[in-house]
Amino acid sequence: MMLLYLSSNQNIGIFDSVAKEQEILVKKLSGEFHFKSFVIKDMRSLNHYEYVAIDLKAIKDTEEEFIETLIAFKSMYDSRIIIYGEGLKQGNVLLNKLVDIEVYNLITSTKIETINQEIKKTLSPEGMSYKDVFKFRNETFCGDNKKQYSFICENVQIAVAGVSSKVGTTTTAFNMANFLSAMGAKAYYVEFNKSKHLDVIGLYYREMIKTENGYECKGVKYIDTSAVFNWDCNFIIFDLGEINKEKKRVIESCKINVLCSTSKPYELSAAKDSIEIYDNQSTHLIAYFGHIRTLIPTTCGQHFGIIRTA
CATH class of the missing domain: 3.40.50.280 (Cobalamin-binding domain)
Incomplete structure (x- = not known):
């Protein structure tokens, strides 16, 4: 060598x-x-x-x-x-x-x-x-291309769910937590589902540091529901996994709701059922790979903000 x-x-x-x-x-x-x-x-x-x-x-x-x-x-x-x-x-x-x-x-x-x-x-x-x-690393450090802000909000709860599995729910929750952290906010990711993906991700990525309550990486704290934790942050992002009626109380208690979906033909039925769970709850719908507006009933369409990604 x-x-x-x-x-x-x-x-x-x-x-x-x-x-x-x-x-x-x-x-x-x-x-x-x-x-x-x-x-x-x-x-x-x-x-x-x-x-x-x-x-x-x-x-x-x-x-x-x-x-x-x-x-x-x-x-x-x-x-x-x-x-x-x-x-x-x-x-x-x-x-x-x-x-x-x-x-x-x-x-x-x-x-x-x-x-x-x-x-x-x-x-x-x-x-x-x-x-x-x-x-x-200095958490207050901001690179040349990173604009940071001062956040005065406390413990804003964001629920991220998917119409089914493998529609980008965990990816969306991770990206959201990292984006908010990069902007200067204190953000927590909570694995509020039974997938156990967090431990697998923690083992795979060497950058994720094991802590007493979960993991930490680049300013974001990652925990699951078994952790006992006193919230002291700006944003708490709950990864709900696949949405169902049993999780309705969770989405109703969160200030911001995000629903991940796709518009593949074989997934449209699940997407429609999931949207109905939200009823009149104000929700941001992230629709991957196509248009999904036709799935939203007229009665709740005004409560959904649609983000389409190719």
Whole structure:
């Protein structure tokens, strides 16, 4: 295996001992670099390296240029990117941006023993994951393209249900929670059904951190109905799964209701039955893959806002 190391003059030997132990060949380039120009100039030769380590002290690009180049690099190469940023701490803007673009192999310690431990982790088969760098995220941080707002509402309950299974109910609930969190709100996702999808999703995505009450990922807390929790948030999103009459009390107690559907021919009957459960309850209907307006009875049509997605 080969590692390319772009280093400042004072940190040129930082990978030597660990690389020797793991029999990784290190090619060192020391000095000062404009990373964007370097990638463009040496584009063909970069295919040979399993690891590309970058000492931030050696980089002369602006933060914006550096992040843009890393994004482009990740799209072109399979090399693992390792960032050496000695002494950077939680709340650092660049660290937040690196985590946002899924660059998780970050070395930030100032003591040689812990530096070597972090290097070993970055060079391990699995490398560092989101769980290892979650501590660097600052929940108040807002990237260049993310506008955040101040939310004064408390514990607004949103019920997301589907006319049947596999119509995007859980996906819609997850996306809603993540969108609200990205906008600056405190959001909770509650698996209010018997599917047990949350545990499967939590095991599959390494970014989801296991907590006492469920999971947490990028500011959103995910729990199921077995968790004992004191609400202290802006929005609570209940994933009801497939809607039925037994859940009518839940949708009546929520301030906002969302019903997910499709307009496939074999699903139209279930969609019509589900819409009738809502009666005169004000509801947002998300209709995937086509038109569904003909399913809404005249008596309750005025209570439905329709969102059609292709």
